[in-house]
Amino acid sequence: MSETEPELGVGIVREQDQQSVVLQFAAAGQTRRYGKRTAPLKRLVFRVGDTVEGASGERLTIERVELRDQLNWYVGGGKELCESDLSPRLRLQRPLSRLLAGQWDALPTYELRRRTLELSSELSSSPWRGLVGPRAQLLPHQLYVASQIATRGLPRALLADEVGLGKTIEAGWVLHQLLVTARAERALVLVPRALINQWFIELLRRFNLAFWVPESQSEEGLRPEDLAEQPRVILSLESLREPSLAQGLAATSWDIVIVDEAHRVGWAPGAPSPEYELLERLAAGAGGLLLLTAT
Known part of the structure; x- marks a missing residue:
């Protein structure tokens, strides 16, 4: 998943070389190319007890996780689901789910967001909003x-x-x-x-x-x-x-x-x-x- 664009959903690696990696986000109909050293990507990993959904709509409650050929396979209820077959619309929106999946943001990112919201609030509540900005000097x-x-x-x-x-x-x-x-x-x-x-x-x-x-x-x-x-x-x-x-x-x-x-x-x-x-x-x-x- 993209840490900067989680709304894209689950991405699948389609291409990669020494410098870059290409992901396809089927749910959003988008393709992204990232530099390997700076890619804002996090592998989506589910744990025992989580419920996941496959691309065809079947749901599975995980009983155990198996690693096969460097891919996670989720097993439960007599069914198996490879991580490459997860539904592209899966999103981790709940804070606890993101925390357990290791998807947390850096403190500077949080501080930037907080300060941005503060400035946005100050701007929207300013009595001078709309009077500041035009290319004219009021007498x-x-x-x-x-x-x-x-x-x-x-x-x-x-x-x-x-x-x-x-x-x-x-x-x-x-x-x-x-x-x-x-x-x-x-x-x-x-x-x-x-x-x-x-x-x-x-x-x-x-x-x-x-x-x-x-x-x-x-x-x-x-x-x-x-x-x-x-x-x-x-x-x-x-x-x-x-x-x-x-x-x-x-x-x-x-x-x-x-x-x-x-x-x-x-x-x-x-x-x-x-x-x-x-x-x-x-x-x-x-x-x-x-x-x-x-x-």
Whole structure:
């Protein structure tokens, strides 16, 4: 068995030379080649009283172990089973079974695993998770806004900073934290058509977030099912006027919707625009909503 990959099950030696050995792990459908001096392999040895299973499914409780031609034969209940015929799916999962079979790990390996789990726990519980990592340096006001909004679960907020104060960065930081902490998976970004490329590049370059953008900037011929297949989408505000696309947007679930230059969506008392009505439906169905405007 492989000490580093016990999930592969039982391996059978198929080839060997002076430098290496090749094992076939039938249960996993994998083949591994190891250097003889550094191979992380341990011979699987069972003892009297253990119950083993053969490759054909027969089970045997060991009464004695015999060594024949350097192979262990397990005998019990009037049956015999060679170690080369053991079921490839046998695994030693119980601590006592591994201990009795001589499959214990070195102390440095345990310490490495323990320390890794400690660091993983610290990272997952850090209040700064998701705010650390992007390729951007937050200004004090951006850090305050992003940290305050991102702690609200799935936030619903209006970002109304003056022009040039970094609303795009703030929204990207909030989105990044929501995705990293698994509070959101599906995100829809609606921006003026002229800003699609800018948003795509900023999200990818600064936050390593890849978004799907229709090949045609006019979104003509875009099918509603295309939206359901993509977890992160950037569309233009102008596309909200397309009836077929609007229907697909409304029928698709989103964890968070981000709207840049939200003031462009027309509304008047008693006469809301079709874009406003669709955005209202999207906002009602989404868990999170960020509206960006400098007006």
